[in-house]
Structure formats: structure tokens, C-alpha cells
Amino acid sequence: MSLIEFHRVGFQIGPKVILRELNLTVEAGETLVLLGRSGSGKTTALRLINGMLFPTSGQVVVSERPTTEWDAVALKRSIGYVIQESGLFPHFTVGRNVGLQPELAGWPKEKIGERVRTLLRTVSLDPDEFLARYPRQLSGGQRQRVGVARALAADPGILLFDEPFGALDPVTRLDLQREFPRLVTELGKTAVFVTHDVREAMKLGTRIALLEAGCLVFAGTPGEFQMCGHPEARAFQEVFRDAG
Amino acid sequence: MPDNVVDYDVLRDILEEGLPLLGEHLALVITAMVIAAAIAIPLGILVAHTRRWRALATGIAGIGQTIPSLALFGFLIPLPLIGGIGAHTAIVALVLYAVLPILRNTITGIQGVDPAVRDSAVAMGMTRAQMLRLVELPLAAPVILSGLRIATVATIGTATIAAAIGAGGLGVFIFRGIASVDKWQILAGAIPSALLALCADAGIGWLEKRCASS
Ligand SMILES: Nc1ncnc2c1ncn2[C@@H]1O[C@H](COP(=O)(O)OP(=O)(O)OP(=O)(O)O)[C@@H](O)[C@H]1O
Ligand SMILES: [Mg+2]
Numbered sequence: 255m256s257l258i259e260f261h262r263v264g265f266q267i268g269p270k271v272i273l274r275e276l277n278l279t280v281e282a283g284e285t286l287v288l289l290g291r292s293g294s295g296k297t298t299a300l301r302l303i304n305g306m307l308f309p310t311s312g313q314v315v316v317s318e319r320p321t322t323e324w325d326a327v328a329l330k331r332s333i334g335y336v337i338q339e340s341g342l343f344p345h346f347t348v349g350r351n352v353g354l355q356p357e358l359a360g361w362p363k364e365k366i367g368e369r370v371r372t373l374l375r376t377v378s379l380d381p382d383e384f385l386a387r388y389p390r391q392l393s394g395g396q397r398q399r400v401g402v403a404r405a406l407a408a409d410p411g412i413l414l415f416d417e418p419f420g421a422l423d424p425v426t427r428l429d430l431q432r433e434f435p436r437l438v439t440e441l442g443k444t445a446v447f448v449t450h451d452v453r454e455a456m457k458l459g460t461r462i463a464l465l466e467a468g469c470l471v472f473a474g475t476p477g478e479f480q481m482c483g484h485p486e487a488r489a490f491q492e493v494f495r496d497a498g
Numbered sequence: 499m500p501d502n503v504v505d506y507d508v509l510r511d512i513l514e515e516g517l518p519l520l521g522e523h524l525a526l527v528i529t530a531m532v533i534a535a536a537i538a539i540p541l542g543i544l545v546a547h548t549r550r551w552r553a554l555a556t557g558i559a560g561i562g563q564t565i566p567s568l569a570l571f572g573f574l575i576p577l578p579l580i581g582g583i584g585a586h587t588a589i590v591a592l593v594l595y596a597v598l599p600i601l602r603n604t605i606t607g608i609q610g611v612d613p614a615v616r617d618s619a620v621a622m623g624m625t626r627a628q629m630l631r632l633v634e635l636p637l638a639a640p641v642i643l644s645g646l647r648i649a650t651v652a653t654i655g656t657a658t659i660a661a662a663i664g665a666g667g668l669g670v671f672i673f674r675g676i677a678s679v680d681k682w683q684i685l686a687g688a689i690p691s692a693l694l695a696l697c698a699d700a701g702i703g704w705l706e707k708r709c710a711s712s
Contacts, residue, residue: 306620330623341618345636354632355622404618414621 257282257317257412257444258303264311265298265468272298273468276312282411285438285445287459289452289490294465296448300414303446304333316412331359334405334413334443338420340397342389348374348400349385355407373403376441378433395426406441413438415447419454431457452490453497455479464490505682512686516671520690523667526585526657527694530592531650538597539642542604543630552605559601562594567656570594571663588660588667595656596649603645607638640710647702654695658687 256279263276273295280286288296301307302314305321313320321329342351350357352373353366361369371381377399389397398418405413419427435458438445449455455462455476462479464472466486472479480491538559545551562570570591574581580590611634619633635642661669668687675683 304621306617327623327625330621333621335618335621337614337617339614341612341614343615343618343633344612358622358624358628401618 255318256280258446259315260299260302260312261315262312263299263302263309263314265295265302265307266310271468273302273309276470278463278470278473280444280446282444283439283442284460285435285447285458287455287462288446288448288465289455289459289462290450290465292450293467295468296450296465297416299465300416300446300448303412303414304335305329331355331408332410332412334408334410336398336401336405336413336415336418338417339394340389340401340418342397342400342404344389346388347385348379348387348389348392351389351400352403352407355404359408369407370403373406374400376406376437377403379403393426394422395430398422398430402437411444413443413445415445417449418447420449420451434458452494455490456494508682512671512682516668516686516690519666519668519670519687520694522585522665523654523657523669523691523694526588526592526660526665526667527650527653530589530596530653530657531646533589534593534596534649534653535600535646537593538600538645539604541597542601542642543608543634546605546608556598556602556605559598563598567591567595567659568662571659575663583664585660585665587663588657588665592653592657592660596653599649599652600642600645603641603648604638607641607645608634610641611637636709640706643702643706643709647699647706650698650702651695654691654698658691 258278258280260276260278263273264271265273276299278286288299290296298307302309302321303316305324305326308314308322313322315321316324316329317332342348343354346354349367349370353370356366356369370385374381374384379396379399384392384396384400389400392400401418419430422430431454447455447458449458456479459476461473461475463470464479464482464484464487471484472482472487474482479487480494482488482491541555545555565573571588574587574591575583581587615633615637616629619629624632657667658669658672660667661673668691671683671687675681675685675687
């Protein structure tokens, strides 16, 4: 049974069609990369999974239940979300940022504290050094680590990443890209990862789904992606080869 | 008696009369500000996310601002319930003036919350109320306070005109001074009023900075 299923999903805002007839499944434990150019609908597709948006036609099914039938809060708590520039709360310390969701869920204080320390260690940050800092006192890479820790807080089975490494310098980016698969597999998470960077897609994805102007034009393993003859896939393959 | 020599009797009289007037002035300003904030901040929160409501609210709040203050006091006198001679009429007028800057800043502050921060709050499963309490209000607080500061400073000045409709306050000195061409009386109204405004500016400004840096 697939963990996430898109069944003929359409999404439009007024007359503007943003996603069309999207069929896609994500199996437990895999990392699906949603690849596509800017404006192809990746973020929209991602937000349909955690109920930040709902399809205007078709359904998105998460853990065998359509998102429209989920309790909105329960659905979001079972799915972690990490975005570019992390979206950390600038007025909260790292500790409060990471512990906020458990706090909202009513966990006891000591348990939250313990959880936060564990999570910071998981993302290779020393709790004693970082707990009391504010987001503005962190580097971009550290902020993304905290963002990941925060997304893991309520121990969700699914993690959504929207170009999480997009704003980082190439070296930090490579560091995080190296750590990422280890983190996801060790913790046994299922991930959907949005990027427009084909190299990142090839590196991180157990499967790649290619979006072009709101339509899914390819879904398969990185190996299959390299063989795909679709013009949009070829355009990305070319970038990949050029980059070496 | 030469005009520029301080007459200590006059000074004592001014002080004796001045303290109660200062008290009245403060009461006018504080009451007006509390009411204005109680209207403008919730209203700002309600309309901040909808463009049409935003325009409507600031439009209506803006009408009061266009009327010269002395005229506004005059207009209010003949009105039933909210009008008449006395402090309550003055408070209505002061509230009308103070609402706009607070409303505007509340809207600006809430709209100024980084969309990425808002998105992560939504994705975390925060309810509307949690979003407001934990994210929007704390982040908008410095901007809202700055609106309160601007409105308070202006209200302290405008409240001197309230004396014209029998609402008391430091304006009593100023109007009497003008009528009797007595500069000491005018100064006795103007200086405390100016000092009050400076204190309010500094005090709320300090709060603003504290909020912004936390
Ligand atoms: N709220 C909205 N109102 C109108 N159009 C929107 C809205 N949100 C997204 N769109 C449009 O939908 C299309 C897909 O947007 P989306 O953000 O999903 O793209 P994306 O693939 O994530 O792009 P990027 O790589 O730039 O983040 C774009 O053309 C965008 O302009
Ligand atoms: Mg996007």
C-alpha cells in the first residue's frame, strides 16, 4: 500500500490551471524527488500532501485516507515540512522553534526539552551551543539543520522538503546533501523532496518525478530518468551532463 | 510690572491649578488611547488578510483625520449621546483621530510577517488563534507599538483643544492665555503638554525597541 497517492489530481486558481491530471504514488521509505523548472507546480504539489492546499479535482490520499477527510491538524502533525530559508520563527530561540510542535501538542516540559536535545544532535548541532540562540545568530546551513530538526519534532512518518538547500553556498549544500539520505533512511522516513536542480535530484532521489507546466511527464528511478526520451527530461539530462 | 519678570504669585497659582489640569489631560489621553487601541488593534487583525476589508477600514478611519480638529469638536457638540459639552465628547474626537495610525500599523505589522514564517506555522498545524498569538502579534508588536506611539504623541497635543468644549486639561491654560494675551498662561499649558508628549514618545519607543530585539 502506498503512503501517498495522487489520483488524477487537478489544481487551479480561478481559470489558471496549475496542476493537471496528476497520478503519482510514494511508497513507504522512499525519497521521491519532484523535479521541474520554476513555476512547474512543484510547491503546489507538495502542499497538496499536507493539506495546506486541496485539489480542485481528483484526490490526494495519505495513509489510505483522502486529505479532505483528515483532521487538518492531525494531518499536518503527521507530516514534517522544511522550506528554503527554513522559515524559522525569528522571535523564538532554536530550542523553542524545535520544541514548538510538541509544545502545541501538549507534551510535558521535561519531555520536550529532552526531545529537542536529541533532535539537535540528530542534525549534528551541539544542543549546549545552539539551544539558546536565535535564528539570526545562525549560518544558513545551521538554520536549515534546525529547520529539519523542527520538522522531525512530532516524529512524523512523512517529510516534505521544498528546495531546502536552495539558498546555501555550494560547499554547505554538498555537506547537507551528503547527510540527507543517511538521516532519512536511518530514521525510516518517507520523503518528498522538491528541487529544480537535476544533480540534487539524481543524488537524493530513490525515484524522480518530473513536472512540466503542471503535468507529470516522467516518474521512475534516477537510472530510468537518464534513459527517458521526453524533451523536458532531455533538457534536464543535458544540464546534468554539462555539469559533469 | 515688566513683562519678562516672573511673578511668583502667578507661578504658584498656575502650579495649584495646573496639577489637576495635568491630571485631567492625562485622563483624557489615556482613556482615548485605551479605547482607540481596543478598536483599532482587533479591527486591524480582522481586516489584515483581506484587501477589500483593509481598504474599507482604513478608508473609514481616514475620514476622521481629514476634519480639522477644532471643527470636529464643534461638529460633535450638537450630536445626541456622543456629543454635548464635556470630556466624553472630547474623548470621542480624540479616539476618532487615534484609530487610524494604530489601525494602519496593526495591518502593516501583520502583513509584514515573512510568508515563509507564516507557511511553517500553517504547516505545523497551528490554528488561526495560535498563529495570531504565537506568530503574528509578537512579530507585529514593534510596528503596532510604533502606531500607538505616533497616535499618543498626537493625541497629547490635540487634547489641548478639548478645553474649547469644556473638557478641561492643559488646554484650559492655553485658551485662557490667548484670550487674556498672557504668555505665562500659554506656556503653562504648552510646556507640560510638550514634555508629556516627549515622555510618551520615549517610553513607548523604549517598549518598541525591547519588543523588536527579543
Ligand atoms: N496563489 C497563487 N495565485 C496564482 N498563481 C499561483 C499561486 N501560487 C502559485 N501560482 C502559480 O502556479 C504555478 C506553479 O507554482 P509553484 O509555486 O507550485 O511552482 P514551483 O514549481 O514550486 O516553482 P519554483 O521552483 O519557482 O518554486 C506558477 O505559475 C505560479 O505562478
Ligand atoms: Mg516552489
